[in-house]
Amino acid sequence: MPATPTQGHVVVAPDKFKGTLEGAEVAARIAAGIRRVAPGVEIRELPVADGGEGTLAAALAAGFKRVAVKVAGPTGLPVDAAIALRGDTAVVELAQSSGLARLPGGRTAPLAAGSYGVGQLIGRAFGLGAKRIVLGLGGSACTDGGAGMVQALGVGLYDADGGELAPGGAALRKLARIDPGSLADSLTGVEVVVACDVDNPLLGARGATAVYGPQKGADGDDLLILEEGLTRWADVVRDSTGRDFRNAPGAGAAGGVGFAALALLGATMRPGIELLLELLGFDEAVRGARLVVTGEGCLDAQTLHGKAPAGVAAAATRAGVRVAAVAGRLELSEDQWRAAGFVAAYALTDLAERPGDSMTKAGELAEVAGERLAAELLKP
Numbered sequence: 001m002p003a004t005p006t007q008g009h010v011v012v013a014p015d016k017f018k019g020t021l022e023g024a025e026v027a028a029r030i031a032a033g034i035r036r037v038a039p040g041v042e043i044r045e046l047p048v049a050d051g052g053e054g055t056l057a058a059a060l061a062a063g064f065k066r067v068a069v070k071v072a073g074p075t076g077l078p079v080d081a082a083i084a085l086r087g088d089t090a091v092v093e094l095a096q097s098s099g100l101a102r103l104p105g106g107r108t109a110p111l112a113a114g115s116y117g118v119g120q121l122i123g124r125a126f127g128l129g130a131k132r133i134v135l136g137l138g139g140s141a142c143t144d145g146g147a148g149m150v151q152a153l154g155v156g157l158y159d160a161d162g163g164e165l166a167p168g169g170a171a172l173r174k175l176a177r178i179d180p181g182s183l184a185d186s187l188t189g190v191e192v193v194v195a196c197d198v199d200n201p202l203l204g205a206r207g208a209t210a211v212y213g214p215q216k217g218a219d220g221d222d223l224l225i226l227e228e229g230l231t232r233w234a235d236v237v238r239d240s241t242g243r244d245f246r247n248a249p250g251a252g253a254a255g256g257v258g259f260a261a262l263a264l265l266g267a268t269m270r271p272g273i274e275l276l277l278e279l280l281g282f283d284e285a286v287r288g289a290r291l292v293v294t295g296e297g298c299l300d301a302q303t304l305h306g307k308a309p310a311g312v313a314a315a316a317t318r319a320g321v322r323v324a325a326v327a328g329r330l331e332l333s334e335d336q337w338r339a340a341g342f343v344a345a346y347a348l349t350d351l352a353e354r355p356g357d358s359m360t361k362a363g364e365l366a367e368v369a370g371e372r373l374a375a376e377l378l379k380p
Contacts (some may be wrong), residue, residue: 033370052138
């Protein structure tokens, strides 16, 4: 373990605590606790995300400009969304337009929900002159293979009678022809990078429908219909482009939006937290730091497989800086979290006086965690 320096700042870089606090609020609360115990310590708040929900908020907290955009939600009704812009880089978060949280009344629409709004967000980024689009996938309400996304960007999808295809994954069963329109021109000189932490293919037992369809309300016949639609989609895209991305790692992300990004937007895929840390300037922020504090709602086995806290811990450890974790719940053993690079871990459930306080008083408890870690890890 690196020796504890007496000087240096603290970087507070948590992900959101899903269902309770956004990443920026987690960072602010932990920082407030640290300041009460160690008032002279410089603190840099840098909330992070792994490419899913919270990606836009992390970019905005890092200094990107918010651009409001009204787009189609997953069922076609308009929603207020946004993209983040800095220089010629735009951050687009799928959940802003096509996420489960955007479903009217929370009612799922597994067969009809689409990704048209994602394409509108990307189109807005094009219009603002963005030459690098970072597309964060996660929290999707749709299983349309990204068909709606490319339709919004001018790609024509037609049935055997020449009619424009309806939205949603079920309609893909009738797909006969693709007209790429002017998409290639729009993409000239533009790099699309997908932030994604899953490696599922488009189809099959590990595909978009089988693994994620039930989360979006699909069951029984719905699953068969959606798999048939995605299979047809993959076949027609292959016949139209001469390339087949159905088995590419990440093609099944966000109901198959990953597939369309790869096959029709020419996107590359990178691990979400790795890409976000680069985008947010984490390496520079951690240089000369005394301690990094990260965390998420639940520190568990999934954390160790590409989630934000593990990525932060790895990057900080490479820089020779100690890392502590704050989580709503801690489901890793001490051996596990130490092996992941953490020198200490604090759970809100352990700090709560009553069951349920870790959810209803998450902000207050995050401050208490900040006080505890400051007392234990920031001693002169």
